[in-house]
Amino acid sequence: MPTTISYGKLNVPLYRTYARPLDRSMAVPESGFTGRSNVLFAAEIDVEVFGDNFLAAYTEGDNRHVVATDSMKNFILRQALAFEGATLEELIDLLGRRLLARYEVMQAVRVTGRALPFAPARLPHGELSDVLYRYVPGDYATASLAFERNGADIRLTDHECGWCDLRLLKVTGSAFTRFVRDEYTTLPERGDRPLFIRLDLHWRYRDVADMLDRTRGHYIAPEQMRDIVQTVFHEFVSESIQHLVYEIGSRVLRRCPYLGEVRFAAQNHTPDPVAESEDDPRVKVYSAPFPAFGLIKLRLAADEHNA
Secondary structure, eight states, rough: OOOOOOOEEEEEEEEEEEEBBBBBOOTTTTTTOOOOOOEEEEEEEEEEEESTTHHHHHHOOOTTTOOOOOHOOOOHHHHHHOOSSSSSSHHHHHHHHHHHHHHHOOOOEEEEEEOOOOOEOOOTTTTTEEEEEEESSSOOEEEEEEEEEETTTEEEEEEEEEEEEEEEEEEESBOOSSOOOTTOOOOOBBSOOOEEEEEEEEEESSSSHHOOOOSSSSSHHHHHHHHHHHHHHHOOOOOSSSHHHHHHHHHHHOTTTTTEEEEEEEEEEOOEEEEESSSSOOOEEEEESOOOEEEEEEEEEEEHHHO
């Protein structure tokens, strides 16, 4: 019977100190991000290995071609010491290529990384520490690159960068009206409402060299993408979350002509109104909504969007 198999290692944490600083990315008007020191470069790494060379481990219990996932973990950590780049994408590129170079039994791999959200701590006199970091739970950068063996060559076959779990709430400047109403509709129309979203944003480059060779000046840092999203969310008066994410995507593609596509997955966590002041209609109380959340997705391909 046709069989597709893969296996790997998840959530390998690494804390690399004094990586190369990130000091080169394209200029983005919506962002004041100018780089990061990378005194602490922290990430979690996943590896997924593909190929039928280790099928016998499944069908016969024969592990002679199986690379232990513990070995993968150790490989990742040792290679992080040799890492000379400055971005998560560059680290993943290094790991994917070296895994295939080291283990011929692997036919293809996908390596995914998530930046661990540490930020420099602010000291008593206001300056930022260059050695003390605090963990800031919340949104984070991510990237995933896929590689396969092509004869003697190792080829990058797919990539995707992202910023995930961004949570934004604004108290005014959003509406949802004129939607379909029938016997199942209980939601009132709201001409102005607070809007609370959780957003995952992902993007691909037209040319992966723009992602990996920062000397070309076309690399966009994940922090800059986050800032574009926040700026549009603040400025734009939307008629729906669909309206909002389309405007964000359009702004991203205008700012970053070197991207091939951008996609969104947004959850609607907008709170429900409870009470309103009789003296000032701006003063209101809201509470968490029923725990079932609307999901809005959008993919914008640059060539199609600009056609």
